Amino acid sequence: MRRGMPTHRSILIHDSDYSIVMKYQNEYRGVVQYYLLAQDVFRLHALNWVMGSSMLKALAAKHSSTVSKMVRWYRATVDTPLGSRRCFQVTVAREGKKPLVARFGGIPLQRQRGAVLKDTAPVMQSTTNELIHRLLAGQCEICESGVGLQVHHIRKLADLNKPGRPDPPGWVRLMARRRRKTLVVYESCHQDIHAGRHNISTRKRSLESGML
Structure with a gap:
């Protein structure tokens, strides 16, 4: 709100x-x-x-x-x-x-007298199921391609904000905004990330124009 x-x-x-x-x-x-x-x-x-x-x-x-x-x-x-x-x-x-x-x-908001409440102690949220859902969606989170998907993983979020680093590439800004240590990417995008030459906006424009 x-x-x-x-x-x-x-x-x-x-x-x-x-x-x-x-x-x-x-x-x-x-x-x-x-x-x-x-x-x-x-x-x-x-x-x-x-x-x-x-x-x-x-x-x-x-x-x-x-x-x-x-x-x-x-x-x-x-x-x-x-x-x-x-x-x-x-x-x-x-x-x-x-x-x-x-x-x-789509969930009826009507009282269910037979509902069973399992009030358990809270646990830390697991990202495993969330990552599986992102993989099953079958779409690169950078260029939106649906072929040859892989997962780019970093050790910790602090690695995205190393002091002295010049203007970070688009994939770094994307992971930082989402506060996630994983990124589901197309194989070519993954190679570009490791080569240090990836730019999100360029990749999307290239994809839309049929260059990929």
């Missing part, structure tokens, strides 16, 4: 659409499932609106577009045991495999 209104999370706009929707849904589902025993769980409609608005603004910022266009692109309907519900859905087609589907919303 910013000044009383939902706002986008800028750290996410360099992720794929699939990853953005998946992250918002995982966080939203966690809150809803925690409160399913509450008789006023319907009050979480406000949370759904705030998180959904933030997600749509993040997608709009990523595509330099508008929220209304994101709504038209991704709105969908899903069937639930309590009837159909509106949601937002991103589908990633995969050759020879079932498509990947990320969905935000």
Whole structure:
């Protein structure tokens, strides 16, 4: 929220659409499932609106577009045991495999007396599943190619901000903004990173013009 209104999370706009929707849904589902025993769980409609608005603004910022266009692109309907519900859905087609589907919303906000609450001690968040989702999305996080993907890994985030380093290349700025020690990249992009000659904007322009 910013000044009383939902706002986008800028750290996410360099992720794929699939990853953005998946992250918002995982966080939203966690809150809803925690409160399913509450008789006023319907009050979480406000949370759904705030998180959904933030997600749509993040997608709009990523595509330099508008929220209304994101709504038209991704709105969908899903069937639930309590009837159909509106949601937002991103589908990633995969050759020879079932498509990947990320969905935000579509969870009935009605009390479930039989819900089982497993209130366990919090643990440190693992990035393993998150990295797997990024790999399954099948898209280079620099040039958006979907062929020959690899993972570039650094030892620690502090290595991205070494003193005395000149203007850092685009991939360094991208990892620093996202605060991640991994980057899913196309094989050629990976080679460019290790050769110290990579530039994100140049790579994207080259890809769009058919030069790669």
